[in-house]
Amino acid sequence: MTAPGKRNLITDVPGIRVGQAEDSAVRSGVSVIVPDRPAIAAVCVAGGGPGTRETDLLTGGRLVQGVDAICLSGGSAFGLAAADGVASGLKAEGRGFALVPSEGVPPTPIVPAAILYDLANGGDKDWGEVSPYARLGLAAYRDAGEAFVLGRAGAGYGARAGAYAGGTGSASIVTKDGITVGALAGVNCFGSTFMPGTEAYWAWPYEIDREFGGIRPPEGFTVDPDDWGAAKANPALGQNTTIACIATDAALTQEEARRVAQMALSGFSRAIRPVFAPFDGDAVFVLSTGRVDIAESRPFMVSRLGELAASTLARAIARGVHEANHGGYGEV
Amino acid sequence: MTAPGKRNLITDVPGIRVGQAEDSAVRSGVSVIVPDRPAIAAVCVAGGGPGTRETDLLTGGRLVQGVDAICLSGGSAFGLAAADGVASGLKAEGRGFALVPSEGVPPTPIVPAAILYDLANGGDKDWGEVSPYARLGLAAYRDAGEAFVLGRAGAGYGARAGAYAGGTGSASIVTKDGITVGALAGVNCFGSTFMPGTEAYWAWPYEIDREFGGIRPPEGFTVDPDDWGAAKANPALGQNTTIACIATDAALTQEEARRVAQMALSGFSRAIRPVFAPFDGDAVFVLSTGRVDIAESRPFMVSRLGELAASTLARAIARGVHEANHGGYGEV
Numbered sequence: 001m002t003a004p005g006k007r008n009l010i011t012d013v014p015g016i017r018v019g020q021a022e023d024s025a026v027r028s029g030v031s032v033i034v035p036d037r038p039a040i041a042a043v044c045v046a047g048g049g050p051g052t053r054e055t056d057l058l059t060g061g062r063l064v065q066g067v068d069a070i071c072l073s074g075g076s077a078f079g080l081a082a083a084d085g086v087a088s089g090l091k092a093e094g095r096g097f098a099l100v101p102s103e104g105v106p107p108t109p110i111v112p113a114a115i116l117y118d119l120a121n122g123g124d125k126d127w128g129e130v131s132p133y134a135r136l137g138l139a140a141y142r143d144a145g146e147a148f149v150l151g152r153a154g155a156g157y158g159a160r161a162g163a164y165a166g167g168t169g170s171a172s173i174v175t176k177d178g179i180t181v182g183a184l185a186g187v188n189c190f191g192s193t194f195m196p197g198t199e200a201y202w203a204w205p206y207e208i209d210r211e212f213g214g215i216r217p218p219e220g221f222t223v224d225p226d227d228w229g230a231a232k233a234n235p236a237l238g239q240n241t242t243i244a245c246i247a248t249d250a251a252l253t254q255e256e257a258r259r260v261a262q263m264a265l266s267g268f269s270r271a272i273r274p275v276f277a278p279f280d281g282d283a284v285f286v287l288s289t290g291r292v293d294i295a296e297s298r299p300f301m302v303s304r305l306g307e308l309a310a311s312t313l314a315r316a317i318a319r320g321v322h323e324a325n326h327g328g329y330g331e332v
Numbered sequence: 333m334t335a336p337g338k339r340n341l342i343t344d345v346p347g348i349r350v351g352q353a354e355d356s357a358v359r360s361g362v363s364v365i366v367p368d369r370p371a372i373a374a375v376c377v378a379g380g381g382p383g384t385r386e387t388d389l390l391t392g393g394r395l396v397q398g399v400d401a402i403c404l405s406g407g408s409a410f411g412l413a414a415a416d417g418v419a420s421g422l423k424a425e426g427r428g429f430a431l432v433p434s435e436g437v438p439p440t441p442i443v444p445a446a447i448l449y450d451l452a453n454g455g456d457k458d459w460g461e462v463s464p465y466a467r468l469g470l471a472a473y474r475d476a477g478e479a480f481v482l483g484r485a486g487a488g489y490g491a492r493a494g495a496y497a498g499g500t501g502s503a504s505i506v507t508k509d510g511i512t513v514g515a516l517a518g519v520n521c522f523g524s525t526f527m528p529g530t531e532a533y534w535a536w537p538y539e540i541d542r543e544f545g546g547i548r549p550p551e552g553f554t555v556d557p558d559d560w561g562a563a564k565a566n567p568a569l570g571q572n573t574t575i576a577c578i579a580t581d582a583a584l585t586q587e588e589a590r591r592v593a594q595m596a597l598s599g600f601s602r603a604i605r606p607v608f609a610p611f612d613g614d615a616v617f618v619l620s621t622g623r624v625d626i627a628e629s630r631p632f633m634v635s636r637l638g639e640l641a642a643s644t645l646a647r648a649i650a651r652g653v654h655e656a657n658h659g660g661y662g663e664v
Binding site for chain 2: 001002175191205206207208221222226227262263268270273277299307311312
């Protein structure tokens with residue numbers, strides 16, 4: 001039976017840990033996804049206003065294909081500094097890429113990153129010359145483990161999802177043949193995660209075990225195509241963005257991971273409306289730890305993994321909003 | 333009130349005509365979308381196995397931004413010849429791009445095109461050295477008008493949508509402020525347009541006036557994340573693909589049209605599951621006839637147009653399948 005993993009978190013993928021850190025005064029935070037060994041990675045950026053780091057490295061045909069961590073952060077462009085802190089944490093452990101390992105030469109940590117915009121959320125952004133994000137990135141890295149908090153935590157700590165509180169969401173799925181796919185999302189979308197005029201999430205068809213409240217759309221639901229429901233009332237350019245990471249233990253090439261990322265974008269489309277707007281910087285990373293060989297027809301398996309990534313991401317997005325608005329704020 | 337246009341077809345966009353032609357022996361066809369003047373165009377290609385023509389011209393920073401027609405065809409790579417026939421039709425009318433018009437020098441017709449795979453549908457593909465597609469392209473161009481047939485017609489004539497007959501679909505929407513958005517799709521997807529175990533289309537939340545049967549998902553609907561329902565049983569690489577065109581009278585720049593195309597991809601995601609697989613060559617063009625100025629905040633208007641494009645495309649996809657399987661096969 002296809003079912004969520006033990007924690008229903010991205011950390012159900014063996015070898016994947018997540019660390020988070022927040023600053024309540026700044027009202028922002030960081031989530032770091034850490035594979036225990038360099039993992040194949042790819043990215044797909046679909047929004048009109050992205051903020052990213054080390055994504056050129058993931059476009060194919062490059063020297064390095066394995067990454068040491070993926071960093072998702074609040075703070076808009078300032079939040080890209082969170083990856084500095086993650087790099088510091090990796091350096092202290094001697095982790096990173098080295099073409100020729102040499103005494104006294106630190107390996108280069110590979111930490112692709114993406115940010116969401118939370119500069120206008122009322123937190124204290126008067127941090128002087130040094131932003132808090134490198135510190136938060138290091139703290140998040142050191143916090144990495146299998147358990148982590150959903151809702152108002154990590155990258156989604158200061159987020160807004162349409163007219164509601166945004167947050168960090170996660171979910172996982174384990175197939176009958178033993179492949180695990182997990183997703184983590186910082187949900188700060190311009191669009192709404194709710195079907196207009198209802199309390200049902202757009203992602204409702206994908207929900208498992210009432211993981212985001214079990215609310216179904218009312219009979220006779222219709223929507224005016226120009227009615228966005230609980231989207232942000234006054235969207236501003238670059239003030240939004242959902243950023244996400246998929247992880248799987250299936251052994252993918254980087255090109256296959258990129259195809260999975262493209263398919264995973266459907267998770268945004270099925271959970272958020274409108275999405276990929278000029279206001280959004282939506283992006284999704286895919287990590288493959290490579291522990292489970294996929295011997296069967298590879299394009300067929302990539303299709304499966306891509307669809308599992310899409311549905312797991314849609315669930316993670318809805319969970320992030322649900323936990324931020326109704327959650328116990330406790331450890332999952 | 334936001335509502336479909338008079339015909340609920342892409343030709344509700346003023347200045348847009350559609351022509352179609354089919355070959356019943358070959359079991360394939362062509363649809364051509366013809367603006368009455370060169371229209372700003374963009375494209376977004378999301379599938380893993382696309383077949384396209386003149387799409388580099390649409391990537392930005394190029395000399396020519398206006399196109400004379402968009403051609404969607406069956407026939408896999410052979411179907412790209414359909415644009416040859418469209419070019420012939422345009423040439424006969426003296427249409428095309430000319431930097432410096434000169435006597436005896438024909439203008440260059442600009443006809444971006446995309447194909448879907450129908451070579452294995454049982455039709456007679458033994459056409460010798462000359463494929464029927466240039467002929468079909470010319471016939472489709474000459475057929476162009478405001479009325480056209482949905483279902484088993486045009487580019488979708490020989491298509492399969494998952495386990496069901498595929499077809500050509502279309503839909504339109506007119507906003508309160510007088511902007512029209514239309515969509516046309518040749519639906520030949522690997523994935524299913526139906527929610528597994530039901531007769532409800534994935535696109536059901538977007539349906540207007542029972543335009544594809546008014547079927548709602550049953551209460552208590554759930555789906556195994558690894559169950560694709562009525563997807564193709566034995567997908568083969570490059571044997572699928574949904575190709576589509578959005579048209580609007582809103583005056584967009586090419587960059588804005590590209591953002592609308594990216595947003596329109598959500599229409600695929602909300603109507604087809606799985607989608608953007610390695611087996612699919614999914615692509616969507618966007619045409620702007622430029623007749624209606626958008627004076628308001630442009631990014632906001634682009635968001636509206638992108639979401640209208642997404643929902644109208646989702647409806648067009650469901651209508652294509654519905655008409656192919658239940659339609660009257662008559663003129664709409």
